[in-house]
Amino acid sequence: MSRSLKVVLAVALVAAPLATAMAGKLGLGREATPEEIKAWDIDIRPDGHGLPPGKGSVKQGEDIFQAQCASCHGEFGEGKDRWPVLAGGLGSLKHDRPEKTIGSFWPEASTVFDYIKRAMPFGNAQSLTDNEIYALTAYILHLNDVIKDTNFELGQSNFQTIKLPNKDGFYDDDREVAEKHFWNRKVCMTECKPEAKVTGRAQVLDVTPDGKSGPKVD
Amino acid sequence: MTDETDRKPAPGASTNRRRFLTGTLAGGAAIAASGGEAFAQRKRKPIGPNPDNQPPNVPEWSKVLGDGVASHPYGKPSKFEAHVVRRDVEWLTASRESSINFTPLHELDGIITPNGLCFERHHGGAAVVSPFDHRLIIHGLVDKPLIFSMDDIKRFPRTNRVHFLECAANSGMEWRGAQLNGCQFTHGMIHNVMYTGVLLKDLLNEAGLKPTAKWLQVEGADSSGMNRSLPIEKALDDCLIAFKMNGEALRTEQGYPLRLVVPGWEGNLWVKWIRRIEVGDKPWFAREETSKYTDLMSDGRSRRYTFVMDAKSVVTNPSPQAPFTAKGRNVLTGVAWSGRGHITRVDVTLDGGRNWREARIDGPVLDRSMTRFYVDFDWAGNELLIQSRAHDSTGYVQPTKQELRAVRGVNNIYHNNGIQTWLVRANGETENVEIS
Numbered sequence: 001m002s003r004s005l006k007v008v009l010a011v012a013l014v015a016a017p018l019a020t021a022m023a024g025k026l027g028l029g030r031e032a033t034p035e036e037i038k039a040w041d042i043d044i045r046p047d048g049h050g051l052p053p054g055k056g057s058v059k060q061g062e063d064i065f066q067a068q069c070a071s072c073h074g075e076f077g078e079g080k081d082r083w084p085v086l087a088g089g090l091g092s093l094k095h096d097r098p099e100k101t102i103g104s105f106w107p108e109a110s111t112v113f114d115y116i117k118r119a120m121p122f123g124n125a126q127s128l129t130d131n132e133i134y135a136l137t138a139y140i141l142h143l144n145d146v147i148k149d150t151n152f153e154l155g156q157s158n159f160q161t162i163k164l165p166n167k168d169g170f171y172d173d174d175r176e177v178a179e180k181h182f183w184n185r186k187v188c189m190t191e192c193k194p195e196a197k198v199t200g201r202a203q204v205l206d207v208t209p210d211g212k213s214g215p216k217v218d
Numbered sequence: 219m220t221d222e223t224d225r226k227p228a229p230g231a232s233t234n235r236r237r238f239l240t241g242t243l244a245g246g247a248a249i250a251a252s253g254g255e256a257f258a259q260r261k262r263k264p265i266g267p268n269p270d271n272q273p274p275n276v277p278e279w280s281k282v283l284g285d286g287v288a289s290h291p292y293g294k295p296s297k298f299e300a301h302v303v304r305r306d307v308e309w310l311t312a313s314r315e316s317s318i319n320f321t322p323l324h325e326l327d328g329i330i331t332p333n334g335l336c337f338e339r340h341h342g343g344a345a346v347v348s349p350f351d352h353r354l355i356i357h358g359l360v361d362k363p364l365i366f367s368m369d370d371i372k373r374f375p376r377t378n379r380v381h382f383l384e385c386a387a388n389s390g391m392e393w394r395g396a397q398l399n400g401c402q403f404t405h406g407m408i409h410n411v412m413y414t415g416v417l418l419k420d421l422l423n424e425a426g427l428k429p430t431a432k433w434l435q436v437e438g439a440d441s442s443g444m445n446r447s448l449p450i451e452k453a454l455d456d457c458l459i460a461f462k463m464n465g466e467a468l469r470t471e472q473g474y475p476l477r478l479v480v481p482g483w484e485g486n487l488w489v490k491w492i493r494r495i496e497v498g499d500k501p502w503f504a505r506e507e508t509s510k511y512t513d514l515m516s517d518g519r520s521r522r523y524t525f526v527m528d529a530k531s532v533v534t535n536p537s538p539q540a541p542f543t544a545k546g547r548n549v550l551t552g553v554a555w556s557g558r559g560h561i562t563r564v565d566v567t568l569d570g571g572r573n574w575r576e577a578r579i580d581g582p583v584l585d586r587s588m589t590r591f592y593v594d595f596d597w598a599g600n601e602l603l604i605q606s607r608a609h610d611s612t613g614y615v616q617p618t619k620q621e622l623r624a625v626r627g628v629n630n631i632y633h634n635n636g637i638q639t640w641l642v643r644a645n646g647e648t649e650n651v652e653i654s
Contacts, residue, residue: 024423026374026420028370028371028373029364029370032355032357032364037355037363041496042443045500045502082311082312084312098518098629102509105520106508107508111503114445114505118442118443118445119341119342119441119442122315123315125442170512170521171519171520172522172523173526174521175521175526179617182614183612183613184613184615185615187574187607187615189574190573190574192574195654196569197653199653200396201641201651201652202397202649203399
C-alpha cells in the first residue's frame with residue numbers, strides 16, 4: 001500500500017464519525033422545548049432567578065396558612081408533634097437546644113418560596129398558585145417578625161428587599177483547615193492510657209429525646 | 219458454655235432484643251413500638267433448634283422434596299433470615315413519608331449491601347415512577363437544552379462503580395452521648411452498592427456547557443421535588459447517572475428508574491428519581507442545603523457545603539444486637555469507609571484504647587467504598603471495650619467523639635464520624651457506651 005493511500009484510508013476512517021466526534025457528541029436525546037422546560041423549571045434562587053410574576057399579602061397568606069398548613073405547622077408556625085417549627089427561636093443558635101426556624105436560621109427568603117412551590121402542602125405538592133405562595137411566604141415571614149406590616153404585599157418586584165436575620169451565619173466547609181490535626185498524626189498502639197472508664201451508657205444516660213428536644217430529620 | 223448453647227442460632231440475639239426493648243422502654247417507648255412488628259412476627263413463628271433435625275437423627279429436609287424451580291420467580295432470603303430487616307425509630311420524624319430507616323449492618327458481611335436492605339430516606343415517600351414516562355431534562359447554561367428518555371440514557375457508554383452512600387445524619391443522634399443500642403441505629407444510614415450507569419459529564423457534554431457554568435441544580439421527580447446544588451467540578455469528575463444497583467434495576471426506594479451517584483459525598487446529594495438538571499452560575503440555597511445539611515457549630519455559625527463524608531468505621535459484630543454467644547474463638551468484624559479515598563488501615567482495641575492492634579482487611583479495598591475488616595481472637599469472657607479507628611489514603615485518622623466535639627460542639631446533627639465504643643460484658647451482653 002502506498003503511503004498516500006494509507007493516509008487517505010486513515011482520514012476516511014476518522015472522517016466518517018467526524019461530525020459527532022469533533023464535538024464529542026453522541027447525538028442522544030432530543031432538544032427540550034421551551035414549553036417542557038417552563039413546565040418543570042420551578043426553582044427560585046436568592047438573586048431572584050426563577051421568581052414568577054405575582055403577589056400576595058400577609059392577610060391573604062394567613063387564611064391560606066390556617067386552611068392548608070396549620071394542621072402540621074401549628075397556627076403560629078410553632079409546629080405540631082414533630083412537624084417542623086417555622087417561627088421563633090431567634091437568638092437561640094448558641095443555646096443548648098437551638099431552635100432552627102426560618103427566622104432564626106434560614107439565610108434566604110427565596111428558599112421559603114422555592115420549597116413551598118415544589119413540596120408543600122405535604123402530600124399535595126405543586127397545587128398552590130404563585131400568588132398563594134407569595135401570600136404564604138409573606139405570612140410566614142410575618143410570623144418571624146421579618147415582615148411587620150400585616151398589609152404588606154410580597155411580590156416579584158419587592159421580594160429581594162427581604163433580608164433574613166441569619167443571612168451571614170454560614171461559612172464554607174473549612175474542615176481541611178480547622179480539623180487539620182485529624183490528618184497525618186502518629187497513633188499510639190500500646191499502653192496509650194492508664195485506664196478507660198465508662199462515662200456514658202445508652203441504657204442509663206437518658207438522652208432519648210421527647211417530642212421536641214431531639215435532633216430532627218424532617 | 220455448653221455445646222447446646224453454642225448451637226442455637228443466635229440465642230443472644232433474641233434475649234438481647236428483649237433486653238433492648240425493655241431497656242428502651244425506660245428511656246422512651248417509641249423504639250419498642252417500631253420494633254414491635256418484627257418482634258410479633260417472631261413470636262408467632264418461633265424459629266430455633268430442633269433436636270429431631272440434629273445428628274444422629276436424619277433431618278426432615280433430607281427426606282422430602284424441596285420446592286421446584288420457579289416456585290419463587292424472584293428469590294427471597296431463607297425464612298430463617300426473616301429478622302434481617304431495615305428498622306426505623308419512630309420518634310425521630312413526624313411521618314414515615316418523610317423519614318429514615320436503617321440498614322442491619324450487624325447481619326451483613328463482605329462489602330456489598332443487598333438491595334432490599336439498603337436504608338431508605340424519603341422526603342415525600344418512595345415515588346413509583348414509570349420508566350416509560352420518566353424523562354431527564356438538562357437546561358440552563360447549555361448550548362442546547364436536552365430531554366432524555368430512559369432508552370436514550372442507556373445508549374451512553376456505561377460504567378460500573380462500587381460506592382458507599384452515607385446519610386450526613388448517620389450517627390447524628392449520638393452527638394450528645396451514647397443513645398441508641400445497636401449499630402443498625404447508630405451507623406445504619408449507609409449502604410454500599412455497585413452501580414451501573416453513565417457518566418454525568420457525558421450527558422452534560424451532549425448538551426454543551428457554557429463557559430459560565432459553575433453549579434448544577436439536581437432535582438428529583440418525587441413529591442418533595444428534592445433539589446440540591448452540585449459544584450460543576452464534582453459533576454464533571456466522577457458523578458454517575460445510575461439505573462442499576464448490584465446488577466438489577468434500582469429499587470423503588472432507591473430512586474427507580476434513575477438516580478444520581480455522587481461518590482464520597484453526603485447521601486442527600488444523590489438525588490433519586492432524578493428528573494432535571496439545571497446548569498447555573500451560582501448555588502440555589504435550596505432548603506436541604508441551608509435549613510438542613512448545614513452544620514451548626516457551638517459559636518452559633520454554621521458550616522455549609524460540607525459535602526465530603528469523613529473516614530469512619532464501626533465494629534458490627536459484636537454489637538448490642540449481635541453479641542458474642544460463646545467464649546473462646548470469636549470473630550470480631552466491622553466496616554470502614556472514607557469519602558476522600560480508600561481505607562488504608564483499621565486499628566481495633568479491646569480494652570478501651572489502652573492497646574490497639576491492626577485489623578485484618580479482607581475483600582476488595584475500593585475507592586470510596588466500604589471495606590471489611592476482621593480481628594480473629596480468643597475471648598476469655600472478660601469485659602471488653604471495643605473500638606475501631608479508620609485511616610484513609612489522604613492520611614486522615616478517624617477522631618474520637620471527644621476530639622470531634624472539641625471542634626464541632628454537640629448541635630451539629632450531621633457528620634458525626636467519631637469512634638464508636640461497645641461495652642461487652644462477661645455474659646456477652648453488649649451496650650453502646652462512651653469512655654474516658
